[in-house]
Amino acid sequence: VRSPVLETIRGQTDVVSLLEASLGHPLHAYLFLGPRGTGREEAAVAFAAALFCPDGGCGECDVCRAVLANRHPDLVLVEREGAAIRVQQAAEVVRLASRTPRLAPYQVLVLVDFDLLGEAGPVLLKTIEEPPDTTIIVVTAESVPADFVTIASRCAEVRFRPLGEAEITAALREEGCDEEFAAVVARTAGGRLDRARLLRDDPGHMARIERWRELPSLIDGTGASAVKLASQLLGAADEPVEVVRRRQADELEMLKESAEAAGERSVRGVAEIEARFRREQRRVRTDELRSGLSALADVYRRRLERSLSSEPADRSSRSAVAAIELIDEAASRLVLNVNESLLLQWLLLRLGDVA
Numbered sequence: 001v002r003s004p005v006l007e008t009i010r011g012q013t014d015v016v017s018l019l020e021a022s023l024g025h026p027l028h029a030y031l032f033l034g035p036r037g038t039g040r041e042e043a044a045v046a047f048a049a050a051l052f053c054p055d056g057g058c059g060e061c062d063v064c065r066a067v068l069a070n071r072h073p074d075l076v077l078v079e080r081e082g083a084a085i086r087v088q089q090a091a092e093v094v095r096l097a098s099r100t101p102r103l104a105p106y107q108v109l110v111l112v113d114f115d116l117l118g119e120a121g122p123v124l125l126k127t128i129e130e131p132p133d134t135t136i137i138v139v140t141a142e143s144v145p146a147d148f149v150t151i152a153s154r155c156a157e158v159r160f161r162p163l164g165e166a167e168i169t170a171a172l173r174e175e176g177c178d179e180e181f182a183a184v185v186a187r188t189a190g191g192r193l194d195r196a197r198l199l200r201d202d203p204g205h206m207a208r209i210e211r212w213r214e215l216p217s218l219i220d221g222t223g224a225s226a227v228k229l230a231s232q233l234l235g236a237a238d239e240p241v242e243v244v245r246r247r248q249a250d251e252l253e254m255l256k257e258s259a260e261a262a263g264e265r266s267v268r269g270v271a272e273i274e275a276r277f278r279r280e281q282r283r284v285r286t287d288e289l290r291s292g293l294s295a296l297a298d299v300y301r302r303r304l305e306r307s308l309s310s311e312p313a314d315r316s317s318r319s320a321v322a323a324i325e326l327i328d329e330a331a332s333r334l335v336l337n338v339n340e341s342l343l344l345q346w347l348l349l350r351l352g353d354v355a
């Protein structure tokens with residue numbers, strides 16, 4: 001079965017053929033596994049359109065259009081409101097799952113970020129294992145936490161791969177970005193369209209990455225320079241957070257306007273929206289530091305390649321290996337909520353030692 005709406009899924013040919021093949025006899029639960037920003041949620045919506053549309057997802061009829069605009073009563077997207085899907089939300093999912101479809105032969109429940117299910121896992125277990133015949137559950141996740149291996153094993157696994165540079169470039173071009181800039185952004189987006197969009201909106205990113213690449217020539221092994229460089233890098237890591245903050249302020253403004261237009265006194269759930277904003281800011285900051293560290297490791301990796309090609313391998317290859325290991329260690333400690341300033345100072349001092 002060819003399904004035009006499924007074939008709009010970008011850069012995931014295996015996913016498209018797998019979903020097309022299952023249209024005639026869909027399973028009760030699917031696990032869309034892969035990095036964020038690779039089209040998992042868009043694919044879940046397209047799958048619902050293909051299931052509901054009388055023509056298997058023409059992409060043009062009223063049914064398809066309603067699904068794609070997320071206003072079809074038989075498609076329910078469940079996104080976490082806090083850091084994880086909450087127990088209360090999970091209970092709501094259980095209730096929704098037992099409904100009969102309103103219009104379509106099935107209803108599709110999409111649970112976004114299943115890896116961040118937290119305490120809600122046990123509540124959902126039975127529903128995902130044995131949903132009613134007319135309910136199809138699609139969960140999306142980056143990876144499967146140990147607690148949820150059982151749930152995951154009840155789902156048909158559909159793997160999403162990082163997008164290629166050409167695919168990201170094409171997507172940005174369609175959104176009005178000029179070709180050269182789109183290509184530069186695509187090269188550093190790590191296969192994620194969401195990250196590419198962030199980079200596009202934050203033109204300072206390339207210059208900041210360049211500062212990380214220059215570090216090896218600035219490190220002199222003294223504590224004073226380690227302190228100074230660390231504080232510059234951390235200061236620069238606030239710049240993308242500022243970009244996100246501006247976008248969030250616009251978003252809140254729009255919500256306020258539509259609340260007023262609807263005659264409501266204030267935006268509903270504003271505390272939760274602001275909590276979501278703060279989490280996004282923290283995420284952007286950590287992502288920025290992580291991509292800086294990976295740019296720095298690249299410099300040493302290139303050094304290593306050069307020194308390996310010159311026979312015999314000399315001292316410089318050993319110091320490049322040591323530097324790469326130190327950077328990897330710093331990157332893995334970053335996720336442990338350590339003091340970022342002390343971590344960077346430690347790294348810069350040690351890099352001075354080994355280089």
Ligand SMILES: [Zn+2]
Nearest residue numbers: 053058061064
């Ligand atoms: Zn259609």
